[in-house]
Amino acid sequence: MNQRVLVSLLVSAALLLMLQVPAAARPVPSPQTLVIGVDHVDPANQQPDQHRLFEYTDFFSREVTVHTGDILDFRAAPNSLHNIALAADEEAARAAYPVLLADTDDSHLAPGTGKPKIQLGPGSFSVTGGTTHGGGVIANNLYGPPVCGVEALGESPCIFSGGDDVEIAGPNPGVNLQTGQPAAVDWKIKINARPGKYDFFCTIHPGMRGELTVVGEDRPTTKQSEIDARSLGQFFSDRAQALNAERHADRVEFSGGKPGTRTYQVKVGVSAADNHVAIDEMFPRQPLDLKQGDKVEYVWPDPHNVHTLTFPTDSPSLPEPFGFDCGTSFISVPPVGPPPPACIEPGQSQTEFIGDPGNASPGTVLQSPTQIVDAGLLTGRDYHVKPSTQSWSLSTSAFTNTGAYNFQCTVHDWMQGTLNVRQ
Numbered sequence: 100m101n102q103r104v105l106v107s108l109l110v111s112a113a114l115l116l117m118l119q120v121p122a123a124a125r126p127v128p129s130p131q132t133l134v135i136g137v138d139h140v141d142p143a144n145q146q147p148d149q150h151r152l153f154e155y156t157d158f159f160s161r162e163v164t165v166h167t168g169d170i171l172d173f174r175a176a177p178n179s180l181h182n183i184a185l186a187a188d189e190e191a192a193r194a195a196y197p198v199l200l201a202d203t204d205d206s207h208l209a210p211g212t213g214k215p216k217i218q219l220g221p222g223s224f225s226v227t228g229g230t231t232h233g234g235g236v237i238a239n240n241l242y243g244p245p246v247c248g249v250e251a252l253g254e255s256p257c258i259f260s261g262g263d264d265v266e267i268a269g270p271n272p273g274v275n276l277q278t279g280q281p282a283a284v285d286w287k288i289k290i291n292a293r294p295g296k297y298d299f300f301c302t303i304h305p306g307m308r309g310e311l312t313v314v315g316e317d318r319p320t321t322k323q324s325e326i327d328a329r330s331l332g333q334f335f336s337d338r339a340q341a342l343n344a345e346r347h348a349d350r351v352e353f354s355g356g357k358p359g360t361r362t363y364q365v366k367v368g369v370s371a372a373d374n375h376v377a378i379d380e381m382f383p384r385q386p387l388d389l390k391q392g393d394k395v396e397y398v399w400p401d402p403h404n405v406h407t408l409t410f411p412t413d414s415p416s417l418p419e420p421f422g423f424d425c426g427t428s429f430i431s432v433p434p435v436g437p438p439p440p441a442c443i444e445p446g447q448s449q450t451e452f453i454g455d456p457g458n459a460s461p462g463t464v465l466q467s468p469t470q471i472v473d474a475g476l477l478t479g480r481d482y483h484v485k486p487s488t489q490s491w492s493l494s495t496s497a498f499t500n501t502g503a504y505n506f507q508c509t510v511h512d513w514m515q516g517t518l519n520v521r522q
């Protein structure tokens with residue numbers, strides 16, 4: 100070995116030591132927990148008794164930077180309902196675990212739309228240990244709670260390991276699961292992923308998403324105070340846009356001429372702030388005065404939500420919005436209490452959950468205010484259910500009894516409206 104090589108090696112070794120010593124001396128940061136808000140409380144605009152409610156389909160905030168080993172605490176606002184997912188690539192995860200799909204292998208179409216029934220895909224439930232090629236453990240928890248990470252149930256945190264991992268916290272309702280009362284609910288997930296960029300999102304509200312950055316231990320992470328400050332600005336912006344959208348949607352619209360020849364339009368919910376708020380109301384808010392012969396076209400303009408349209412509002416026999424597919428019939432499953440006996444669609448090997456398929460085809464003539472007339476569950480465009488439709492219609496005629504016809508969404512019971520039919 101000649102002198103120059105030896106010197107060079109010694110210098111390299113010294114440099115390596117210099118580089119390593121400070122790193123070895125630095126204490127390893129202890130894992131921290133950061134809280135991300137899911138949905139938002141807004142009492143002034145969450146008034147179910149007045150048939151209006153802003154659902155904040157947003158994360159507060161939409162970005163967070165952590166170290167490997169840190170815990171994210173997704174804190175669901177009281178009364179909210181979201182399915183939070185983590186993956187390296189949201190699009191790939193959504194493709195592997197669709198939330199809703201058309202039940203195209205069933206020749207029995209949905210009576211409400213004349214299209215295939217809306218089937219709940221694996222993204223509607225809890226998924227642990229999933230990958231972008233599917234697999235993992237898929238729970239059959241129609242109304243939740245998630246199978247891991249719910250602190251109030253004593254569950255240990257879920258784990259996100261990055262790479263190809265996909266984790267979905269199936270329905271996480273913002274209610275105290277012991278009492279059923281509205282409550283903030285913490286869902287925790289430990290981030291065991293290597294440094295890199297990841298997505299967090301809600302499977303049931305397309306557009307509700309944020310970015311998770313994992314950095315090495317020599318790099319700083321987000322402070323809770325930064326998350327809280329950003330969240331406040333985000334909330335004010337979301338709310339302002341939602342109020343504007345609500346005002347804009349609340350108008351009586353019809354085509355046609357004299358009363359009795361008109362087609363009115365009703366909007367079954369609208370979206371605001373780039374799919375960060377779902378405005379769960381029927382528009383216009385005021386009752387519509389119809390003369391026998393008028394028609395009503397109902398439209399579902401919110402791309403990132405699902406709603407039913409069901410008459411009347413005060414019947415104990417209204418179907419639930421979700422249940423078992425029995426081929427020609429539907430057994431609705433209530434969110435509380437023991438589920439009814441399941442059925443299996445002919446030709447299938449296991450139970451299938453579907454949205455309420457409805458009982459009345461487009462163009463149905465109203466007869467009496469007490470009759471159950473149900474369009475069933477319709478999905479917004481951003482679910483990409485193919486085929487699907489975002490409209491349904493009804494008509495009135497001389498055979499339509501006069502009176503007040505009250506309708507609602509069975510997913511969001513407070514979404515109600517009225518048609519006053521007169522001669």
Ligand SMILES: [Cu+2]
Nearest residue numbers: 406508510511
């Ligand atoms: Cu609804």
